[in-house]
Structures are given as C-alpha cells and as structure tokens.
Amino acid sequence: MGFDDKTTVADVMSTPLETIAKDATVMEAAQRMREKDISALVVPNTPRAIISSTDVIAAVADGRDTSELQVADIMTTNVETATPDLYMEEVAAMMTTYGIKHLPVVDDDYVGMVSSTDVTAHLS
Template identity: 30%
Template sequence: MKIRDVMTSSVDRVTPGTSVVDIAQLMKKNDVGSVPVCEGDKLMGIITDRDIVLKVVAVGGNVNSISAKGIMNTNVITATADQDVHEAADLMSKYQIRRLPVLEQGKLVGILALGDLAIEKIHINEAGDALSDISQGAHHLN
C-alpha cells in the first residue's frame, strides 16, 4: 500500500513569517503537535509544539515577536506519496517522528500521521512498534 492511500491531503500550513502565537492557535484548533512551514507549496521546515516550548517559552522569548522562521526545523524528514507505508513506518520509528510530510516533485501534498498507519490492520503492529520507539526515545540513527 502506498502512502497516498492513507495520508491526509488537506494540510494546514504556515509561512516563515507566521507568528508563534498564530502557530500555537492553529495547533490547538487542529489538535496537532506539528505544522509544516511553506512558501507556496514548497516545504521550508516544520515546527513542533516542543519547538515552541523549548525555543521560545523556556528561554523567556516574546511569543508576539518571534516567527516560524526563527524556530522552525529545516532538516525535515519527508516521504513521497508513492513510497510504501512500511517504509514510512520505518522512517517514523528511526527518526522518532509522529507526522511525516509527503512531497511530490518538491511540493507538499499531504501529511502522514502515525495514526494513519494504524487504520490499516496490516500496519497496526508497525505503527505500534514505531509509537513505542518514539515514546521510549529509542534512537536508531547510525
């Protein structure tokens, strides 16, 4: 099964100039912990709720004056829509991520959440293993 078969294709995104407050509000509204940062359809980075806490709140930063560009992660692990879901589960486990941006020809076309893998019974064990690795902080980078 391909990633395109289970990914979410309607993805809210922010621009590099979006304020941290607006990003946090979007996360709350959509009940998500990460948001892609794009210029048009081109993925520039990703911001997690953890980024906001550690890079802004914990250091006493002014949430009203800091934008996505200042705290986004630019080294983003991505997949393509044509990749197999088993590969996606392996990537998510290896890099300890719960949401994987999906690109086609360099453009953001969707997002694959760990829960999307669990929808298909065949992938429940892989999704569970990936979540277990992520939750335990197992780091498989070599």
C-alpha cells in the same frame, strides 16, 4: 497486526495540508495547530521545514515570547519527506530511524502530512 503490504502514504496521509508562513508568529502557529487539532504545520517556500508542537513547547519552556517570536526562528529545517507511493511500513521505519513524528508528503509539491498518529491509527 501491521499494515497491509499495499498500504501507502496516499492511503493514510492527512489532507489538505496545513501550512504557515515563516514570518508568522509562533503564537499564530500554536493557535492554528489547536484550531485544526494537529501537531505540525509545513512552512512552505523554505527548504523542507515544519514547525511542530514540540518546537512550540521548547520555545515556551525557554521563556521566549511567542507573540513576537517568528516561526522561522524555531522551525525544524531539512526535514525528511515521504512520497505518496511509499509503503507505510517504510514510513514507520523512517520515523523510528530518525526519531521523528511527522513526514511532509511531497509529489511535485507538498501534498499532505503523515504522522506517527496516522501510523498508529492504521496499525489496528
């Protein structure tokens, strides 16, 4: 089927944006993701960073102590972002091209998150 030509990020992004401090523990990040039923958190006050469930799983698989490990130690930096007016077809292409599952949405500041789940949910 596909997106209507006019479907934008603003139409499907998740809000409010969930964030976590870079000095929080990875365990705290995992608990927040579980509590909010999401798979990524934006790390504000850093140059475009997120921590995702994939980052957490990698830390656990490596045997790292998530109660001591800080978000800053494993967060993904220099992430791609989207603007609210970007068309969803472009977002889907970006996710495929870059092999990513989350795009923080920025206007003047972070305003939301669009995920591969959002893309999939709106394809039908």
